[in-house]
Amino acid sequence: MFDEFYFLQQLINGLTVGSAYALIAIGYTMVYGIIGMINFAHGEIYMIGAYTSLIVITGLAALNPVWLPLVLLVALICAMIVSSSMGWAVERVAYRPVRGQHRLIPLISAIGMSIFLQNYVHLAQGSRNIGFPSLIDGGFTFGTSEGFQTTISNMQLTIFATTLVCMTLLSLFISRSKTGRACRAVSQDRKMSSLLGIDTNRIIAATFVIGAALAAVAGLLLGMYYGSIDPLFGFIAGLKAFTAAVLGGIGSIPGAMLGGLILGVAESFTAGYLSSEYKDVVSFSLLILILLFRPTGLLGKPEVEKI
Amino acid sequence: MVARNFGHALFCAMITLIISYPIVGFDLVFTGLSLELQQVEAGTIAGILLAVAAVFVFQLFRPAIMGTLARLVGLNPLANRPPMEQNKRLKLERGALTIIVLLALIWPFMASRGAVDLATLVLIYVILALGLNVVVGLAGLLDLGYVAFYAVGAYTFGLLSQYLGVSFWVALPLGALLAALFGFVLGFPVLRLRGDYLAIVTLGFGEIIRIVLNNLTSITGGPNGIGGIPDPTLFGMEFGRRVKEEGNASFHEVFNLPYESVHKVIFLYLITLVLAVFTLVVIRRLIRMPVGRSWEALREDEIAARSLGLSRTAVKLSAFTIGAFFAGFAGTIFASKQGFISPESFVFLESAIILAIVVLGGMGSQIGVILAAIAVTILPELAREFSEYRMLIFGAAMVMMMVWRPQGLLPMRRIHVQLNRLE
Amino acid sequence: MLEVQNLSMRFGGLLAVDQVSMDVQEHEIVSIIGPNGAGKTTVFNCMSGFYRPTGGKILYRGQEIQGKPDHKISRMGLVRTFQHVRLFSRMTVVENLLVAQHRHLNTNLIAGLLNTPSYRKREQKSLDRAAYWLDRVGLLELANREAGNLAYGQQRRLEIARCMVTEPELLMLDEPAAGLNPNETRELNELIISLKEDYNVSIVLIEHDMSLVMDISDRINVINQGRPLASGKPEDIQKNDDVIKAYLGEA
Numbered sequence: 001m002f003d004e005f006y007f008l009q010q011l012i013n014g015l016t017v018g019s020a021y022a023l024i025a026i027g028y029t030m031v032y033g034i035i036g037m038i039n040f041a042h043g044e045i046y047m048i049g050a051y052t053s054l055i056v057i058t059g060l061a062a063l064n065p066v067w068l069p070l071v072l073l074v075a076l077i078c079a080m081i082v083s084s085s086m087g088w089a090v091e092r093v094a095y096r097p098v099r100g101q102h103r104l105i106p107l108i109s110a111i112g113m114s115i116f117l118q119n120y121v122h123l124a125q126g127s128r129n130i131g132f133p134s135l136i137d138g139g140f141t142f143g144t145s146e147g148f149q150t151t152i153s154n155m156q157l158t159i160f161a162t163t164l165v166c167m168t169l170l171s172l173f174i175s176r177s178k179t180g181r182a183c184r185a186v187s188q189d190r191k192m193s194s195l196l197g198i199d200t201n202r203i204i205a206a207t208f209v210i211g212a213a214l215a216a217v218a219g220l221l222l223g224m225y226y227g228s229i230d231p232l233f234g235f236i237a238g239l240k241a242f243t244a245a246v247l248g249g250i251g252s253i254p255g256a257m258l259g260g261l262i263l264g265v266a267e268s269f270t271a272g273y274l275s276s277e278y279k280d281v282v283s284f285s286l287l288i289l290i291l292l293f294r295p296t297g298l299l300g301k302p303e304v305e306k307i
Numbered sequence: 308m309v310a311r312n313f314g315h316a317l318f319c320a321m322i323t324l325i326i327s328y329p330i331v332g333f334d335l336v337f338t339g340l341s342l343e344l345q346q347v348e349a350g351t352i353a354g355i356l357l358a359v360a361a362v363f364v365f366q367l368f369r370p371a372i373m374g375t376l377a378r379l380v381g382l383n384p385l386a387n388r389p390p391m392e393q394n395k396r397l398k399l400e401r402g403a404l405t406i407i408v409l410l411a412l413i414w415p416f417m418a419s420r421g422a423v424d425l426a427t428l429v430l431i432y433v434i435l436a437l438g439l440n441v442v443v444g445l446a447g448l449l450d451l452g453y454v455a456f457y458a459v460g461a462y463t464f465g466l467l468s469q470y471l472g473v474s475f476w477v478a479l480p481l482g483a484l485l486a487a488l489f490g491f492v493l494g495f496p497v498l499r500l501r502g503d504y505l506a507i508v509t510l511g512f513g514e515i516i517r518i519v520l521n522n523l524t525s526i527t528g529g530p531n532g533i534g535g536i537p538d539p540t541l542f543g544m545e546f547g548r549r550v551k552e553e554g555n556a557s558f559h560e561v562f563n564l565p566y567e568s569v570h571k572v573i574f575l576y577l578i579t580l581v582l583a584v585f586t587l588v589v590i591r592r593l594i595r596m597p598v599g600r601s602w603e604a605l606r607e608d609e610i611a612a613r614s615l616g617l618s619r620t621a622v623k624l625s626a627f628t629i630g631a632f633f634a635g636f637a638g639t640i641f642a643s644k645q646g647f648i649s650p651e652s653f654v655f656l657e658s659a660i661i662l663a664i665v666v667l668g669g670m671g672s673q674i675g676v677i678l679a680a681i682a683v684t685i686l687p688e689l690a691r692e693f694s695e696y697r698m699l700i701f702g703a704a705m706v707m708m709m710v711w712r713p714q715g716l717l718p719m720r721r722i723h724v725q726l727n728r729l730e
Numbered sequence: 731m732l733e734v735q736n737l738s739m740r741f742g743g744l745l746a747v748d749q750v751s752m753d754v755q756e757h758e759i760v761s762i763i764g765p766n767g768a769g770k771t772t773v774f775n776c777m778s779g780f781y782r783p784t785g786g787k788i789l790y791r792g793q794e795i796q797g798k799p800d801h802k803i804s805r806m807g808l809v810r811t812f813q814h815v816r817l818f819s820r821m822t823v824v825e826n827l828l829v830a831q832h833r834h835l836n837t838n839l840i841a842g843l844l845n846t847p848s849y850r851k852r853e854q855k856s857l858d859r860a861a862y863w864l865d866r867v868g869l870l871e872l873a874n875r876e877a878g879n880l881a882y883g884q885q886r887r888l889e890i891a892r893c894m895v896t897e898p899e900l901l902m903l904d905e906p907a908a909g910l911n912p913n914e915t916r917e918l919n920e921l922i923i924s925l926k927e928d929y930n931v932s933i934v935l936i937e938h939d940m941s942l943v944m945d946i947s948d949r950i951n952v953i954n955q956g957r958p959l960a961s962g963k964p965e966d967i968q969k970n971d972d973v974i975k976a977y978l979g980e981a
Contacts, residue, residue: 589843592842592843592845593842593843596839596842596843597828597829597831597832597842598832598839598842600821600825600828600829600832601829601832603818603820603821603825603829604818604821604826604829607817607818607819607820607821608816608817608818608819610780610812610816611812611816611817611818612818612829613780613799613800613801613804614778614780614800614801614804614809614810614812614816615801615804615809615829615830615833615892615893615896616801616804616805616809616830616833616896617801617829617832617833618799618801618833619801625839721821721822721825721874721876722822723822723874724824724857724873724874726824726857726860726861726864726870726873727858727861
């Protein structure tokens with residue numbers, strides 16, 4: 001059964017999950033690019049996005065809505081609002097007060113935040129797995145051999161399309177808008193930017209908010225794709241997305257996209273050809289290997305240690 | 308002043324409402340097969356509104372509130388007193404420690420079985436936290452996969468006893484050494500990494516070890532774990548009702564006592580106490596040695612330390628290995644205490660709890676870490692309703708500590724030395 | 731004893747140091763001067779092993795050291811200070827000096843745990859040496875203070891003392907007079923000369939304070955925009971047209 005159709009299927013599955021990882025990875029990479037710190041609570045923000053969208057979808061379902069895309073759109077917007085607010089709050093509470101202190105301090109404060117948010121959702125919604133209705137069914141089959149069919153589901157197409165739209169909007173935002181340009185300036189040289197009159201605090205908050213909004217999109221998509229969520233759902237996904245960001249070169253937005261796709265495919269092949277139990281092991285090992293041998297990632301710029 | 312803050316306060320209150328109401332204000336409930344949304348009871352809603360109001364008021368009067376708080380701290384008569392003279396302090400510390408150890412030796416004979424059992428667990432956490440304190444507090448390496456070494460110690464004993472029938476006393480040093488070896492081998496490549504990368508890589512290692520334990524079903528029993536791990540013996544005397552192993556005697560028969568299951572619990576407690584004291588003494592000594600000073604130097608300024616000839620790898624590796632050694636120690640004891648181990652006991656949450664202990668205790672300070680270990684383990688047991696909120700509170704406490712008191716509640720005191728002018 | 735040959739250092743597209751050569755003889759104070767951003771500290775960073783130079787050689791007592799790890803270079807007797815003081819700020823003053831003497835920490839782990847007499851003797855020796863240098867730079871009274879709480883001038887002196895307890899042969903000082911008042915600068919001047927005269931240490935100095943440089947240097951190298959501009963005795967440098975132009979700008 002390990003023929004080319006099976007291979008193609010794993011590739012499609014990998015690219016699907018990978019593009020969602022890329023959405024989460026953007027948040028890590030943007031925050032890192034600007035303040036040089038890992039946002040440990042980012043996985044939790046993604047998880048909160050997934051919960052919010054499930055709550056909204058369930059709430060709307062009770063009203064018997066007519067048009068599905070509208071339901072999804074409303075859920076998406078709500079999730080983005082809640083996650084962005086969370087991202088803003090995280091920056092305000094756990095990052096801004098400790099900025100500029102010894103490296104260990106913001107790191108621990110972020111981990112504390114991550115533990116807090118996990119348990120916040122755990123207490124509010126329970127620790128059990130909750131089924132996420134798959135609202136988008138159907139798909140295309142294009143190839144059959146020895147009883148194996150390669151399918152691309154509509155859900156997968158939705159994930160691709162949404163990711164593509166988000167990435168395009170983000171690129172436009174970064175290159176065209178005033179805030180986007182300020183983001184780039186701050187990531188080049190924070191002190192200089194603030195001397196030139198850029199409100200760096202606002203820009204840093206903005207990166208947290210944008211990253212959180214994209215994570216919320218991923219939360220809705222992956223929640224539906226996997227079909228269930230729980231409060232620990234963000235922890236592993238966060239690690240994966242971080243791996244993707246590092247793989248592509250942390251600080252680089254195209255890098256995050258590339259890293260996400262590569263990681264997704266690597267995982268899906270492990271699951272498809274080896275064992276799905278070990279797919280996490282493969283991605284963590286990948287992370288460790290990259291950090292050891294090419295810490296700047298595929299598209300990252302080398303860093304010069306300042307003395 | 309207040310007027311200028313009004314907009315900001317309103318914004319913060321809005322954000323609070325947005326991040327709390329959808330998540331806390333609704334419950335996802337299964338009714339039959341379908342998922343339904345239910346409003347939570349009025350009390351919770353009132354709680355949310357109260358929180359929103361609190362944020363609003365705090366942000367509105369922030370300068371005034373912070374000013375008052377600062378003044379309150381200033382009012383504390385203990386805040387600005389001159390530090391105690393070193394000789395006096397050391398004498399006091401030594402006296403206090405002796406009394407504590409003596410009390411710890413005596414009290415289990417008067418306490419209940421459950422209390423002694425809990426105390427053993429507390430001591431295991433004390434060992435773990437003292438070990439992690441070397442890595443995080445002294446060397447400044449954020450190790451988020453510390454629990455992996457704890458697992459190595461526990462599984463060493465579990466596997467050795469299952470396959471080779473090895474006893475506790477043999478497994479104890481082996482478990483610790485094997486954990487140290489793991490620390491050394493894993494540490495060697497990753498210690499070049501910068502702080503935040505190190506944190507995430509160790510986190511990954513911890514998860515890898517857990518996943519592997521979970522999936523090597525043929526050897527480790529997978530999620531079912533390993534059972535029947537023997538209790539420690541005292542010079543060949545067993546504490547069970549009947550002797551399990553050929554050649555061993557039974558404790559209650561040798562001493563002609565009626566059999567009581569609490570003997571075993573007390574014995575294990577005493578062993579753990581001795582090992583905890585051993586850990587404390589060894590690490591205390593290490594801190595005052597060249598190696599301990601190098602850890603701190605590297606934490607303070609890696610570049611300067613290197614420029615003085617300290618090898619970054621050697622220094623970090625020594626901290627990492629020694630930390631892992633004590634985790635292995637604790638793991639062996641844990642396996643013996645539980646009699647059963649499974650990957651369930653070695654999840655990231657455990658690493659997070661141990662880290663919380665180190666952070667709350669004041670990174671570097673041993674007394675602080677011990678007190679924090681006691682508080683963090685006992686409080687959830689004392690207040691059952693608290694235990695559900697335990698991790699929530701730990702998380703919040705970690706953030707607050709970093710913001711307001713990064714040096715911890717009981718920061719480390721520097722050791723003063725007497726220097727003589729030379730000619 | 732130290733010879734730098736055609737040293738180059740490139741960061742991406744920027745050639746920060748271009749073909750710089752210089753040498754230091756035993757018992758000599760050699761200064762590197764040049765406008766801000768000329769690449770002086772980069773030369774230092776290459777010599778002390780923080781950067782791996784992209785071109786050229788650095789010979790120390792005939793041995794190539796470019797690209798060696800920094801702690802190994804330091805153990806060979808080349809020790810440096812930093813432009814922005816780098817102390818172990820939450821450790822005490824005397825601990826800062828003890829750490830500097832701990833390069834071979836692996837050998838005495840067991841001895842230290844058992845507190846053997848030979849270990850105690852070694853520790854006492856380190857303490858005595860620390861006390862000697864603290865006295866020498868006038869910080870003995872402050873031995874048990876946290877290093878981060880010292881005044882700026884005191885921190886500078888502590889950093890030099892911390893280098894000296896390692897018994898270096900060549901000391902590299904990166905702008906030691908920056909931020910000092912005239913009085914402190916004079917003391918520093920005397921200290922540096924005494925290091926050379928009384929402790930037989932050769933010194934490489936980066937400094938902006940021209941009176942200090944002209945006063946104590948045996949020879950001076952001028953770097954401008956990464957390239958060597960001139961080198962020679964202080965009195966020659968003072969008269970050199972290129973140097974004057976570089977410093978005063980093309981007015």
